[in-house]
Amino acid sequence: MGRQWLHAKRAVASLKKSQATGKLVKEIMVAAKVGGADPEGNARLATAVEKARKESVSRDVIERAIKKGAGVGDEKLVMEHILFEGYAPHKVPVIVEVYTDNNNRTAPEIRVLFKKGQLGTSGSNKFLFDHVGLVEAYHSDTSADIETAAIEAGANDFEPLTHSQNDDIPADKLGARFITDRTATGAATKWLTENGWTVVTSELGHIAKQFPTLTDDQAAEVGEFLQALDDHDDVHRVWAAVK
Known part of the structure; x- marks a missing residue:
């Protein structure tokens, strides 16, 4: 199964800090706009916020982005x-x-x-792509069964994922990408999170058929x-x- 080229090819370290931060903040705003301001019920937002925290984006910036995206307060997202x-x-x-x-x-x-x-x-x-849900995660137990996790999470397919393919996956952890129906993305994310997996990406995406x-x-x-x-x-x- 082919992967989103971004995770396999992109060298994040080559991006300017301001550009990387800007994209993280935009992802938070969009996630809040699409799924609401509560990370507990919005897997995409929770993942975006966690990524921003890892990149040392301040709490104030994160909170403003959530409010703007969700339309809370005077400033609303026009995107x-x-x-x-x-x-x-x-x-x-x-x-x-x-x-x-x-x-x-x-x-x-x-x-x-x-x-x-x-x-x-x-x-x-x-039409050359499948529009699907994509959840990428890792498990501390490297002997965990990815196929069983995919079945329990309700995923349609899965593939192993390494640090070289997604640098949010620690090199010493078991990484995987779970492919779901679009409507099942949140449920799969919730199951994985509750069963020992750390989710680093939860979103809708496009996977090429050939x-x-x-x-x-x-x-x-x-x-x-x-x-x-x-x-x-x-x-x-x-x-x-x-x-």
Whole structure:
């Protein structure tokens, strides 16, 4: 099963601190807007807050982001969710998930980034992906049975996950990615959390159905293209048919 390219290719340490913090804060706002301000009942928000804390984002910044996203108080989040569909070099299908407060600014910038690829229209390649729930987690007991956990959590599929694939997974822990129906993401997250797993990602995502065969040079070119997209401040996730 192919993985979201971001976790396999992205070098988080190369990102500027301000950019990384900005994306974490935006994820908190979006999670609160979608699922509400209570982390106890919003797995996506709880995961986002935990990530922000690990990156030393202050409590005040986190609380303001939650309130803004949930529409609590005078300041409310005005953010448009947009999917850009197209192809990276060598005909690799790509979906770019964007949250922006100014699409008139963001759309032309995304078009420029697609110059080495091909930007399509809405619906042009979404059918090449499965839209699913994704929960990534780790267990301190390296002998834990991932398949049993997937069945009990209600996941449709699973795959082992290492620190090199997602640097939120400690190198000495047992990592896994659980793939669920979109509506079952929260329930799977809750079960895993209550049964010894530490969840590091809980979200909806897109997994490619097929993967083009690439040479090493072609894969490197595609990786650079995807990294440039991911580095854009308004880009939330990049999903691509890359193993």
